[in-house]
Amino acid sequence: MADSRFAKPKSIGNKFIRIKCRDCGNEQVTYTKISSVVVCHICNATLARPTGGTLDLAADIVGDQQ
Secondary structure, three states, X not given: OOOOOOEOOOOOOOOEEEEEOOOOOOEEEEXXXXXXXXXXXXXXXXXXXXXXXXXXXXXXXXXXXX
């Protein structure tokens, strides 16, 4: 069964993005095509998980990383 707190972002492309943890507010950078689970560096919450394509996010996208 799918976890409802994860969502696949639409039209995000292949790039680095800055995401914000919903639990502690920490911001970190990740790529949109990940191959392993991304966890928060502060509270160890799962922020993103791989899907074989574009990631599933449980965090908020703050913006693109230049």
